[in-house]
Amino acid sequence: MIAVCIEPGSSDSLRLEDRTEPAPGPGDLLVEVLAVGICGTDHEIIEGDFGHPPPGRDRLVLGHEAVARVLGTPEGSRFEVGDLVAPIVRRPDPLPCPPCAVGEWDMCQNGRFAEAGIRGLDGYATERLALPEEFAVPVVAATGALGVLVEPASVVAKAWEHILHIGARAVWEPKTALVTGAGPIGLLAALFALDHCEQVYVLDRVADGTKPALVGDLGAIYQHEGLTAIDQRFDVVIECTGDTGLMLEAPEKTRPNGIVCLAGVAGEGSSGAAGFARDMVLENRTMFGTVNANRRHYEQAARVLAAADHSWLERMIDRRVPIDDWRDAFRREPDAVKTVIEFLPPGSPSAAS
Ligand code: BGC
Secondary structure, eight states, X not given: OEEEEEOTTSXXXXXXXXXXXXXXXXXXXEEEEEEEEEOHHHHHHHTTSSOBOSTTOSOEEOOOEEEEEEEEOOTTOSOOTTOEEEXXXXXXXXXXXXXXXXXXXXXXXXXXXXXXXXBEEXXXXXXXXXXXXXXXXXXXXXXXXXXGGHHHHHHHHHHHHHHHHHHTTSOOOOOEEEEEOOSHHHHHHHHHHTTTOSEEEEEOSOOSSHHHHHHHHHTXXXXXXXXXXXXXXXEEEEEOSOOHHHHHHGGGGEEEEEEEEEXXXXXXXXXXXXXXXXXXXXXXXXXXXXXXXXXXXXXXXXXXXXXXXHHHHHHHOOEEEXXXXXXXXXXXXXXXXXXEEESSOTTOOOTTO
16 A cells, blocks of 8 residues: 655655555544645655654654545444545644643644644555544535545634634624635635625735636635735734735734734744734734644534535645656645645545445
8 A cells, every 4th residue: 555655854755655554443444545635734844844753653654634435434433434534633642631631632732742644643645544533524425525625624714713712802893804825725714704704805926827716706805916005904814824024014904903813834033023012912903823623623614615616626726646646746836726646536436335
């Protein structure tokens, strides 16, 4: 059985390897992977800047965004053979800390969590997996291979849940939102934003192509001339690029009581924190970082994707690479929105059938 593997901490170590078939334990589903999405975190791991192998090993199976089909179920399972699932990325810390103890591993307090394909646990870029049922989220058949978007959508679902919690600190009726970055997280953030706000702007650098078209078709407003060209303030700003400059400018784009949500992972070396912190306090603004998601966020993500315009979602995945050309999938394509590796082409017979 093949798997895309990496040695975290060393660049140029990405390989396709032979792995032994999974041996599901009690409570595990046996699943076959249909597709795996690639994101900025994967690129950081590939470049040797991030990631940890499972304890006692050097190499890690990559991949944390996936959709898979059930091949075998444990006794008393709520799943059936043939069902689609999206595997959850994070596993609670073993202690567990108070949030992990109640299934809120996305808010883990002691940092001893594991993340499949990222940190201490093999990921999903492989043909078959043993997946603990409690970390499998049902994906309705109609969503199909688009279930590969459940994980990035779960991150956005969590971001919006927290935005709404913070907003509820006072009377607050958000009407406008700005999303910076029209990558997959930015586009999904805009999709969710339109459920809460009348007007949604999306800012990106590219002037034409898929991104402006996707934003326009969603009913949001695309802007590519920079933040200063947007002569408006917003109730919510969701920063999805990780760009430090944008992060620092974002609070200025909020109205009083506005909320800035950081959903993009920044590099190091931000500056000007003092002036920024002052504005944050004086106008009651809130800025928060967000990472990961728990089960309810995944479940919400799966519901939103099921109800969304599937042809729009299909267009978001603008690079589909068969596993035979796996190396090609990891080539950076700056203008591509979402690259997905296909382990099983859509419509292919399942090993279960
Ligand atoms: C994943 C998250 C994960 C984060 C940090 C992101 O790409 O979507 O689930 O927590 O990386 O490892």
